[in-house]
Structures are given as C-alpha cells and as structure tokens.
Amino acid sequence: MEILELISKINAAAPGAYLHKSRFGGSDQTSVWLDLRKIRDVALLLCNDPMIRLDWLENMSVAHVDDALVVTYFLRSWNDPRLNLSLRGSIVMDRKKEQDDRVELPSISDIWLTATPMELEASELFGIRFLGGSQSNSGSHSILPEGWSGFPLRKMRHSRGNKDV
Amino acid sequence: MNLESISTISWISLMQDQLGTSSWRIALFGLSLIYGLIILPTGAVMSYLERKLRADFHARIGPSRAGHAGIFQPLADTLKLLQKEKYSRSTWTEMLWIGFYTMAFYSIVAVMPLGSIALLVNTDMSAFLPFWAALVLAFGTMVFGLSQDSVPGWFGGVRVAAQALAGAFPAIVAILCVGLQAGGFSWSSMAAVQGASPFSWTVANPFELIAFFAFVGGGMILLGIPPLDTGLSMPDIHGGVISSLYGKRYSLFRFSRFYGFFLWSVIAVTMFLGAWILPFGLSEILRLQERFILLGSLELLWILLKTVLLMLVVSSVAQVVPRGRVDHVTDFSWKVLSPFSLLALIGYTVWIGLRTFL
Amino acid sequence: MFKPTLECLNADVTTWEIGPYYSALPGPMKLKLRLDGEIIISGQVETGFLHRGLEKAFELNSWNSSIIYADHLDSEGAVFGELAVCLAAEEIAGISPPPRAQAIRLILSELTRISCHLNYAVKIGRAVGSETFTHYVLRDREKLLDLFELLTGARFSLSFLRFGGVKADVTEGFIERVIETCDLLRVRLKEYNDLLTFNQVFLKRTSGVGQISKEQVMRWGITGPNARASGVSFDIRKTHPYSEFEKVDFHVPVSNSKGTHGGDAHDRFLIRLLEIEQSLEMLKVFADKIPSGPFLETKSGSDFKVPRGEGWIRIESSRGFLGCYLMSDGGLSPSRVQFRTPTSSNLLVIPEVVVGLKIEDLPLVLASLDLNIAEADR
Numbered sequence: 001m002e003i004l005e006l007i008s009k010i011n012a013a014a015p016g017a018y019l020h021k022s023r024f025g026g027s028d029q030t031s032v033w034l035d036l037r038k039i040r041d042v043a044l045l046l047c048n049d050p051m052i053r054l055d056w057l058e059n060m061s062v063a064h065v066d067d068a069l070v071v072t073y074f075l076r077s078w079n080d081p082r083l084n085l086s087l088r089g090s091i092v093m094d095r096k097k098e099q100d101d102r103v104e105l106p107s108i109s110d111i112w113l114t115a116t117p118m119e120l121e122a123s124e125l126f127g128i129r130f131l132g133g134s135q136s137n138s139g140s141h142s143i144l145p146e147g148w149s150g151f152p153l154r155k156m157r158h159s160r161g162n163k164d165v
Numbered sequence: 166m167n168l169e170s171i172s173t174i175s176w177i178s179l180m181q182d183q184l185g186t187s188s189w190r191i192a193l194f195g196l197s198l199i200y201g202l203i204i205l206p207t208g209a210v211m212s213y214l215e216r217k218l219r220a221d222f223h224a225r226i227g228p229s230r231a232g233h234a235g236i237f238q239p240l241a242d243t244l245k246l247l248q249k250e251k252y253s254r255s256t257w258t259e260m261l262w263i264g265f266y267t268m269a270f271y272s273i274v275a276v277m278p279l280g281s282i283a284l285l286v287n288t289d290m291s292a293f294l295p296f297w298a299a300l301v302l303a304f305g306t307m308v309f310g311l312s313q314d315s316v317p318g319w320f321g322g323v324r325v326a327a328q329a330l331a332g333a334f335p336a337i338v339a340i341l342c343v344g345l346q347a348g349g350f351s352w353s354s355m356a357a358v359q360g361a362s363p364f365s366w367t368v369a370n371p372f373e374l375i376a377f378f379a380f381v382g383g384g385m386i387l388l389g390i391p392p393l394d395t396g397l398s399m400p401d402i403h404g405g406v407i408s409s410l411y412g413k414r415y416s417l418f419r420f421s422r423f424y425g426f427f428l429w430s431v432i433a434v435t436m437f438l439g440a441w442i443l444p445f446g447l448s449e450i451l452r453l454q455e456r457f458i459l460l461g462s463l464e465l466l467w468i469l470l471k472t473v474l475l476m477l478v479v480s481s482v483a484q485v486v487p488r489g490r491v492d493h494v495t496d497f498s499w500k501v502l503s504p505f506s507l508l509a510l511i512g513y514t515v516w517i518g519l520r521t522f523l
Numbered sequence: 524m525f526k527p528t529l530e531c532l533n534a535d536v537t538t539w540e541i542g543p544y545y546s547a548l549p550g551p552m553k554l555k556l557r558l559d560g561e562i563i564i565s566g567q568v569e570t571g572f573l574h575r576g577l578e579k580a581f582e583l584n585s586w587n588s589s590i591i592y593a594d595h596l597d598s599e600g601a602v603f604g605e606l607a608v609c610l611a612a613e614e615i616a617g618i619s620p621p622p623r624a625q626a627i628r629l630i631l632s633e634l635t636r637i638s639c640h641l642n643y644a645v646k647i648g649r650a651v652g653s654e655t656f657t658h659y660v661l662r663d664r665e666k667l668l669d670l671f672e673l674l675t676g677a678r679f680s681l682s683f684l685r686f687g688g689v690k691a692d693v694t695e696g697f698i699e700r701v702i703e704t705c706d707l708l709r710v711r712l713k714e715y716n717d718l719l720t721f722n723q724v725f726l727k728r729t730s731g732v733g734q735i736s737k738e739q740v741m742r743w744g745i746t747g748p749n750a751r752a753s754g755v756s757f758d759i760r761k762t763h764p765y766s767e768f769e770k771v772d773f774h775v776p777v778s779n780s781k782g783t784h785g786g787d788a789h790d791r792f793l794i795r796l797l798e799i800e801q802s803l804e805m806l807k808v809f810a811d812k813i814p815s816g817p818f819l820e821t822k823s824g825s826d827f828k829v830p831r832g833e834g835w836i837r838i839e840s841s842r843g844f845l846g847c848y849l850m851s852d853g854g855l856s857p858s859r860v861q862f863r864t865p866t867s868s869n870l871l872v873i874p875e876v877v878v879g880l881k882i883e884d885l886p887l888v889l890a891s892l893d894l895n896i897a898e899a900d901r
Contacts, residue, residue, distance in 0.1 A: 025833045026614050056744055059835075059863035061848040072848070074835060074863075078741045078755075081762040086835070114744035117867050143571040143900070152579055153859075223658035316539045320561065320882065392652070392724075395883070487724045488652030490883050 003030050006052065006085075010034075014041035024086050036071060036089035036105055040132075043108045046075060046085075053077050054085060057112035062122045064155045068092045069103060069126055091128070102127045127151035192285060196274050203279065203465070208423045209239035211473060215480050222484040249412030258312030263414070265305030266421050273298035273428060278352040278435045280468060281448070282461030292340050292350040295432055296333065299387050302425055303329030306389075310406035321406035324491045325389065331495035332386030332393075335502035339380035342510045343367060343436045345517065356440035361448075366439040372513040377437040379506035381479070384433070386498045388425035391483035395491040430472045430479075438475070441468040535559050543572040547886035549646075550896025554873075558882060566877040568870055573900040581860040586612070586686065586827045589857060594680040596862060597898045599642055602635045603840035605684040607847035608860065610765055612686050614834040615851055618821075622814040624688035625767040630701065630810060631674070631683065632766065632838075633802040637708065638667040639841030640748075640795040643893050647792055648719065650887040651728050656719045663711050666704050673697055686827065687820030693813070701810045705803045712800060720793065729789035733876050733888035736786055743871040747843020749892060751777045752794040753786030759839035773805050788891035795893075828855060842866060842893050866899040 003021065010018050010032070017038035024031040034042055046054040054075040061072045068090040076084040091103045107130035109115040119130045124143045144152070213228065213236060220227025228235030275285045276294040286294070303325055310322020340350070346367060347355040359366050367373045385393040410418050434440065441464035442448055451460035489497070542553035551572035557565045580592050589608050596604035606628060613620065620628070641664040648657035668678040674697055675683040675690070683690050719725050740750045750757055756777040760768040776797035778790045831853040837846050843865030850859040869892045876888060 024835060026617065027835065029835070056741065058744065058837075058844070059846050059848065059861075061835075061859075061861045063848075063850050063859040063861075065850075065858075074846070074848075078757075081757065113742055114868060114871070117871065142569060143574045152576065219654070222655050224662055225658065316537060316558070316882075484655050485718065486653075487648075487656075487719065487722060487728065489724050489727060490881065492881070493724070493727055 003032075007032065009045060009049065009052070010042055013045040014038040017042050019089075029084060029086060031072075031086045031088050034087055034089045036091060039073075039087070039089065040106045040108060040111070042087065043073075043111045046087075047111050053079060054083065055079075055112075057108070057114045057118075058084075060115055060118035060122065062126045062128065062153070064126070064153065065090075069128065069154075071105065071122075071128075073108075102129045104129045104131055106130070107132045125151060125153040127154065192275070195285070199277070199279065199283070200274050203469070204274065204424065204427065207427060207469060207473070208420060209243075211423065211427070211476060212239040212242075214473070214477060218477060218480055219484055222481070243416060246411075246416040247413055249415075256312060258308060259414075262305045262309035262312065263417070265301055265308065266417060269298045269301040269305065269421070277428065277431055278356075278440070278468075279431070280441045280461050280464030281353070281356070281452075282457055283465060284352055287351050287353050289350050291352050292344065292355065292432070292436070293337075295428055296337065298428065299384070299425060300329060300333065302421060303387065303389075306406055313406065318406055324395065325406065327495055328389060328393075328395070328491060328498075329387050331498035332383045332388070332502075334383070335379040335498060335506040336383030336387060338503070338506035338510050339376040339383065340436070342373060342376040342506070342513050345510070345513055346370070346373065352435055352440070355436050356442060359439050359442060361439060361442045361444040361446070363439065367437045370513070370516075372509045372516060373437065375505050376509035376513075377433070379502045379509060380437070381429075381433055381475075382502045383498060383506070384429040385479070386494055386502075388429060389422065390426050390429075390479065392486040392488050393494050393497075395488055395494050426476060426479075427472065430475045431468065434468055434471045434475060438471055441465070443467055536564070542569075547889065549889055549892075549894040551900075552870075552894075552896055554877075554885075556877070556882075556885075561881050561883070563877045563880045563882060563885070566874050568873045570870060570896060570899055573896050575897075575901065577901040578860055578862070581857045583856065585825060585856055586829060587823060587825060589860065590684060590686075591680075591682050594682055595897070596864070596901065597840065597842075597895050598679060599895065600635050600639045600841050601680050601682075602631050602684065603838060603845055604862075605681070606632060606766070607836055607838050607845055607862070608849065609684045609686055610838065611834040611836040611847045611849035612829050612851075612857075614836060615832040615849065616686070616829045618687045620688045620820055621817045622767070623692075623816045624818045624820075626809065626813040627689050627693060627818060628684065628766045629768065629771070630806060630813075631671075631681070631689075633806050634667055634670060634701070636841045637799050637802050638664055638671075640799050641667070643795055643841075643890075644715065644792070646890040646893075647788075647887070650890040651719075651725060653719055653725070656715065659711070659714065659718070663708060666707065670697070670700055670704060673700065685819055686823050686829075688818050690819075692818045698810050698813065701806060705807050705810075708799065709803055712796060712803075715796065720796065726789060728884075728887060729787060729792065729891070731787050732884050733788045733791075733880065733891055734786050735872055735876060739872055739875060740786075744868040745843070745865075745872060746868065747839070747841070747865050747893075748794045748798060749791055749843065749865075749869060751775065752790035754778055757844075759837045759844055763837050765836075765838060771805055771809055773801055776801060788887060791891045791893075826855065828853060829857070840865060842895065842898075843868070862898070862901060864895075864898040864901070866893075866895045869894055870899055 007018055007021065017034045019033040019035060021033065022031050023029070046052050054077050056076050056078050057073060058076050059074040061074070063070045070088065070090045073087040074084070075087065091105065093103060094101065105128050107115070107119055109119050109130070110132070121143065122128045123130060216238065217227045228238035231237040231241040273295060276291060276298075278284060278291070307322040307326040310318045310325060313319065313322075343355060344350045347358045349355075363369065368377045382393070384390070407415070407418060443463055447463065448460065451457075451463070537558045539556045539558055540553060541556070542548055543551040548554065553569040553572075555567040555569070556563050577592060577595065581589050584592070589612075590605050593604035593608040594601040612618075641660050644660045645657045645664070648654070648660065671681060672678050673694055675681040735745065735749065735753050737753050737755055739745070740753045740755045745753075746757055754777060756775060758775040761775060776794055778785065778794055829851040831851055833848070833850040835846065835848050837844060839845070844863070845865060846863035848859070848861040848863070849857060852858040873889075873892070876892075877885065880888060
C-alpha cells in the first residue's frame with residue numbers, strides 16, 4: 001500500500017492523529033508522526049485492516065529528547081517481510097517536574113501482545129503510565145529495586161557539568 | 166551337574182569348631198568383616214573404575230590427583246563428605262529414613278551369596294530376601310522425600326516408590342524362572358545347576374537369557390540405577406530427593422545406591438552367570454582336599470570379578486543413553502520387561518514340560 | 524457468607540514458586556507454577572533480576588566503550604551485540620566498512636552462531652542427562668573458542684569490531700584453521716546425530732514436548748531457530764541482509780514437521796544442528812574468498828563522535844532477531860541505545876508452553892527455548 005493511501009486511512013480511522021511523515025534516520029523506512037493520544041485507534045487500523053496487516057510490533061523504543069519523551073513503534077507484517085513502518089510521537093513534559101512525574105499513554109499491549117514487556121520497561125525506566133494495559137501500572141517494580149525513586153533512563157540535568165545524562 | 170556333589174559348608178560351623186564360641190558372635194564378627202573388607206573396598210574400587218570409565222567415554226582423564234592415577238580419589242571424597250557440617254536439625258522422619266537404610270544394610274549382608282563357604286543364609290527364601298532390602302531402600306527413600314519441605318522432595322519420593330513397584334514385578338518373575346530350573350530358591354541350588362563354562366550357565370538357555378535381561382532391567386528400575394534412575398537423578402527439578410542431602414547423609418545415600426547395585430549384580434551373577442563355580446574344576450578339587458579357606462577366597466574373588474564386570478557393562482550403557490522420564494521408565498517396565506519376563510517363565514515351563522514328557 | 528474458591532476445592536493443586544536462582548532455570552528468573560499433581564496447569568514468569576542498567580551505561584561512556592558494553596548484552600554471542608551497535612552507528616554516520624572488514628565480520632558472526640548452537644546442544648544434553656554428549660560438544664566448542672582467541676585474543680567477550688571495520692586483520696593461518704575446524708565439525712555433527720539426535724530415549728523425551736504453534740510464534744513475535752522450528756520462515760539475513768550476506772548463497776533450514784508434533788523441543792534442537800551445518804557450508808565457501816584491502820575505514824580515537832541522527836538496525840543473532848535503536852546528539856557518547864532481544868519474545872510464550880507439561884519436562888523445555896536472561900533484562 002502506498003504511504004499516502006495509508007495516511008488517508010489513518011485520518012479516516014483517527015481524525016487528527018496524523019501529524020506528518022518523514023524518513024527514519026538514514027534508512028528508506030517511513031516514519032509517521034502521530035498524536036499519541038490516538039495511538040490505539042491507529043493501532044487497531046494498522047493491525048486489523050486486511051489491506052495493511054501490520055500485525056507485528058517488532059520493537060517499541062522510548063528516548064528522552066529535549067523536553068519530551070519520543071516513543072517509536074516499529075511495525076512489520078508477518079505475511080510480507082518487506083512491509084515495515086514506524087509510528088512516532090512525543091509526550092512533552094513539564095521541565096520542573098520531569099524527574100518525578102509520570103506521563104500517560106494509551107496501552108497497545110492488547111492489540112500487539114509483544115508490546116507487553118516493552119511497555120513494562122518503558123513504564124519503569126521512563127515513567128510512562130500505560131492506560132488500559134494488561135500489566136499492573138501500580139508503580140511496583142519488577143526491573144528496578146523496590147523503593148527506587150525516579151526514572152533512570154530519563155536524562156538528569158546538570159549531573160555531569162552541563163551535560164545531560 | 167550332580168546336586169549332591171556340591172555342598173555348602175557353613176563358615177560359621179567351621180569357625181565354631183575352631184574357636185569354640187557362640188554362633189551369633191561369630192556371625193556378627195563375620196558380617197562386620199564382610200561389610201568392612203569386601204563391600205566397602207569393592208565400593209571404593211567400583212567408584213574409581215566407574216569414574217575412569219566415564220572419563221574415557223567423555224574423552225577426559227578422570228581422577229588423577231589423589232595418589233598415582235587418582236587411586237585414592239574415593240578415599241578423598243569420603244573424607245571430604247564426612248567432614249561437612251549439617252546446618253539443620255534432624256527431624257524424626259529423617260531418623261526414620263536413616264533407620265530404614267541401616268536395617269537394609271546390615272540385614273542383607275547376611276543374605277549375600279559370596280561363595281559356597283561364605284553363605285550365612287541359604288534357605289528356600291534366599292532369592293527373595295534381597296527384594297525385601299530393595300523395597301526397604303525404596304521405601305526409605307520415599308519417606309525421606311516426603312519428609313522434605315519441598316516440592317521436588319515430595320515428587321521424588323513418590324516417583325521412587327512408583328519406580329520400585331514397577332521394577333519389582335519383572336524381577337520377581339525372572340527369579341521364578343530361575344527357580345524352575347534350579348528346583349528351589351536357595352543360593353546353593355541355583356549354583357548347583359550351573360557350571361564354570363559359560364555354556365553351562367543359566368543364561369545359556371534362551372528363555373533364561375530373556376529372564377536375565379528382565380531381572381537386570383527390573384533391578385535397575387527398582388533400585389534407581391542409571392540410566393533408569395529418573396526419580397533419583399541429580400537435576401533437582403526432576404524430583405531430586407537428594408537435593409537437600411550433604412555431608413554424612415549424602416555419603417550414606419550414595420553408598421546405599423552403590424550397595425543396591427552391588428547386591429543386585431551379585432545376585433544376578435549367582436542366578437544367571439555361573440555363581441561362584443571356579444573354572445577348571447577347582448571348586449571340586451579344593452573341596453576334596455578340604456582346603457576351605459583357599460576355596461572360599463577364590464570363590465569370593467571369582468564372584469566379585471564377575472560382579473564388577475557386570476556393573477561396568479551396565480555403567481557403560483549408562484554413559485551413552487540419555488535419561489528417560491519416570492513414566493517412560495515405568496512404562497518400559499510394565500509394557501516391555503514384564504511381558505518378556507512372563508514369556509520367559511511360560512516359555513521355560515513349556516520347555517521343561519516338553520523335555521519331561523517327550 | 525464464605526464462598527469456597529475453585530482452588531481450595533481442588534485439593535490436588537499445589538503452588539510452587541521457583542527462582543530466581545534455581546538449577547533448572549536458564550538464569551535469574553522466577554517461575555510461579557500451579558501444579559495438579561505432576562501436571563503444570565499454569566505458569567507465570569517474572570524477570571528483571573539481572574537488570575544491570577546496560578542501556579544507561581552506553582549513555583554515560585564514550586562511543587568506543589559502547590563496543591565493550593555491547594559485548595555484555597549476550598555473553599555467549601558477544602559479537603552480535605557489537606555488530607548491532609556498529610551497524611547502527613555506521614548507518615547514522617554514513618560509514619561504509621571496507622569489504623575485507625565485512626567479510627571478517629561475517630566469518631566471526633557465523634563462527635559465533637555455531638558456538639552458541641553448540642552451547643545450546645550442551646544445555647539440552649544436560650537437561651536429558653546425556654553427559655557423554657555434552658562433553659563431546661564442549662570439547663568441539665573449545666576449537667571454536669580457540670579460533671576466537673587466535674583472531675581476537677579473547678574467547679568470549681571479543682571486543683573486536685570497530686566503527687568502520689574490525690580491530691585487526693586476520694592472523695596468519697587463521698583461515699586455514701577455520702576451514703580445518705569446519706571439516707572437523709562436519710564429521711562431529713554426524714556423531715551427534717548417532718549419539719543423541721535420533722536416540723529413541725531422546726526422541727521420547729523431546730517429541731511432542733513444549734510445542735509452539737505458528738500462531739503462537741506470530742502472536743508473541745518469536746524469531747530465530749525457535750520460529751523456524753515451528754515452520755515460520757523468517758531470517759533477517761534474507762529479509763534485511765547486512766555485512767555481505769546478500770553475496771552469500773545459503774539456505775535457511777525451516778522445519779516442515781506437520782501434524783501434532785510440529786514446533787516441539789526436538790524440532791528446535793534439530794533446526795539448530797541444521798543451522799550449524801549451513802554455517803559450516805557458508806564458512807567453507809566464503810573463508811577462501813575474503814577480499815584483500817584494508818580492515819578498517821578510519822581508526823576512531825577516544826574523541827570519536829557520531830553525527831546527530833538515529834538508526835534502527837536488525838541482525839540475526841543465534842537466538843533470533845536482535846534489533847538495535849541508536850540515537851546520537853552529536854556528542855561524545857550515545858544519547859540512547861535500546862536493544863530488541865530475541866529472548867524477550869521467547870519469555871512471553873512460556874506461560875502457554877508450560878500448560879499441560881509434566882514437571883519433569885520443565886528444565887528440558889526451558890533449555891529448548893534457548894533463553895538468555897542477561898539479554899532480556901539488560
């Protein structure tokens with residue numbers, strides 16, 4: 001399916017979700033930037049539409065860039081190995097509270113079951129609360145030690161001179 | 166073979182004549198000697214030979230540090246195990262288990278057929294008495310397993326019991342088959358129908374050969390001898406009752422496993438592989454010359470040699486065969502060994518009948 | 524009013540929690556099992572006990588240190604981690620390693636794949652109590668570790684790849700030793716088959732045990748030999764070729780076991796032996812044809828930087844699809860490194876695979892899934 005056709009389907013399924021598209025890094029893979037609040041509707045379309053069938057979430061990656069958490073979903077199809085796409089979006093954080101506050105994102109672990117451990121990791125290490133997810137979002141730790149406060153993979157400002165780590 | 170020409174002379178009566186003391190004291194002394202000078206050293210030798218054999222199979226060197234070519238390795242291992250401290254208090258179920266094991270050890274030494282001179286118990290029930298020991302060993306292991314505070318222990322205990330029951334049936338039927346040929350179940354009668362030549366051994370008969378394999382296989386399952394030792398094998402989650410054993414209790418357990426294997430092999434040699442009958446008619450010659458000490462010693466060495474060879478053959482098989490699951494092993498016993506042992510029994514019965522009436 | 528639950532009415536059900544350190548488990552993980560006698564009726568997996576903050580460590584150290592940290596993603600197949608990070612950084616920076624370096628990387632990858640599969644065979648042998656087989660395989664694996672030592676100076680954590688190539692050229696005699704080892708292993712494979720693969724007892728232990736269907740593979744994103752054993756033909760070396768794999772003619776073994784026993788533990792074992800055979804063929808053909816030329820594009824010093832950008836790389840490790848997402852802000856260390864590891868998917872299928880298993884089969888099934896907790900927890 002052509003990318004423009006895909007974008008029009010996304011707009012039909014989740015109006016306002018689509019923001020823009022770009023190339024992913026230096027590769028020829030297309031990235032579609034979305035409003036992540038509508039990720040579930042887009043996910044249902046991409047997974048279930050027989051013309052699209054992006055039925056495999058191969059990876060979900062989160063990165064702390066400037067004031068936002070950038071979430072990237074790498075999708076592909078089992079039936080057509082050449083078909084792959086990345087969905088991206090960002091969650092802006094309040095700079096003053098970014099070390100302590102959790103941000104929220106709709107969960108897609110019931111659509112793509114492979115998302116379960118990825119969302120768990122992102123939840124503990126980046127402080128993202130996945131709404132409607134299959135695993136507990138109670139804040140209990142399975143990766144980090146009990147009682148750990150903070151989110152280690154978020155950048156901590158000014159802890160090494162002026163470099164964010 | 167003329168039954169009357171073979172007579173077993175009790176070593177107790179011999180020594181009673183010489184020393185003039187009561188028979189129970191002599192029996193106790195003798196049993197201690199057998200245990201200390203025959204069974205324990207054989208255990209040490211077998212442990213060393215088995216480890217060297219296993220190393221050969223694995224393309225390794227094996228024990229090589231304790232003494233020249235590692236010959237003191239069994240001693241080093243025993244000393245190490247005996248020095249280990251235990252960290253939990255003994256429970257009454259553990260003492261019960263240790264009691265069972267001890268009972269099995271010291272009672273069955275008396276039944277062991279170690280030659281025509283060294284036969285303490287030679288009754289018509291002799292062949293069945295080792296079953297008692299094996300079942301007691303299995304029962305003791307089961308009690309020990311159930312006394313543990315862990316799921317592997319419970320499972321292991323029940324598995325050992327299931328295996329013991331499965332292995333006992335073909336073995337008992339095999340004994341019946343040998344008893345048919347011997348006309349009785351005493352060690353002397355079983356030895357009397359055999360000669361020194363392999364062609365006159367019990368296994369020379371095709372039905373008895375089947376019974377031999379059923380007996381050895383059934384015994385391996387009954388006693389948990391590798392590779393049919395699923396309920397007792399090392400990996401913990403397989404139902405390892407031994408997972409919580411260490412130190413003295415572990416050495417007792419390991420020795421009991423060797424003892425069971427040794428006992429079963431001695432009985433197999435006595436029933437199927439020519440017993441203690443010396444080659445070149447030496448048994449008759451020495452008996453006629455009344456050189457009983459020499460006769461007893463040679464017969465003991467001869468039966469021990471055959472026993473050790475049988476044990477090494479079984480160990481060799483264990484090195485190349487993976488371990489099955491406990492239900493595979495019990496299935497093998499019930500669905501393969503048992504029918505074959507019954508076939509051996511029925512076949513031999515028919516064969517005797519045909520010989521008698523034709 | 525008290526309402527009895529199903530569990531307390533069912534007197535045979537036992538709950539057993541094993542781990543995180545237990546001899547039957549592949550690493551630090553917890554398994555919460557509910558048992559009805561010997562049969563497992565449910566299982567839950569808990570991991571995270573080996574989380575070392577590896578991804579954060581990348582961000583705190585230089586680019587060159589990333590190679591060393593990548594070694595520790597998977598201790599058995601260290602080169603796969605290095606390769607993933609190098610390819611991702613090279614994609615961002617637009618660095619193209621010279622053909623000789625690509626060839627050396629390919630040889631190292633395939634040797635590592637063989638070494639990992641032999642280690643897998645050892646784990647399976649131990650799980651079924653076949654000590655002779657495990658010793659034979661370990662002995663043969665030593666020859667591969669000797670090759671690694673000859674080339675890189677190390678046996679496990681090689682730290683040999685560099686951005687833009689490899690650390691050093693192949694040593695004299697290395698290629699000859701590789702070909703010799705391939706010839707030897709080809710003979711040994713036949714021995715393994717004689718000793719274990721088609722042994723009746725082994726077949727009884729592994730056939731029909733721990734089956735993973737095609738649907739489960741696709742649902743949980745399982746890749747690598749585990750997926751191919753279930754009949755799903757997916758190999759990154761074919762779908763997204765890297766490091767000159769597009770120039771190599773090779774066949775990806777896929778199980779065609781039909782019927783009720785497809786995707787069982789035996790299939791997973793057999794597939795790996797077939798992959799070893801394929802890798803040996805590839806090495807035999809390729810090792811002789813290494814192009815001449817430099818082995819490194821440009822030497823990177825301690826102030827090496829990758830320009831601003833991001834990359835997503837997929838490679839086929841011995842366990843399956845290993846992905847690396849790399850982001851650089853143009854600084855002296857990576858801004859973000861994230862790995863997608865095959866074990867993470869394999870762990871997801873455990874609660875389904877263990878249902879109906881006998882408890883005795885659990886170590887074997889766990890060994891057959893080829894789990895590496897270090898790469899799952901990072």
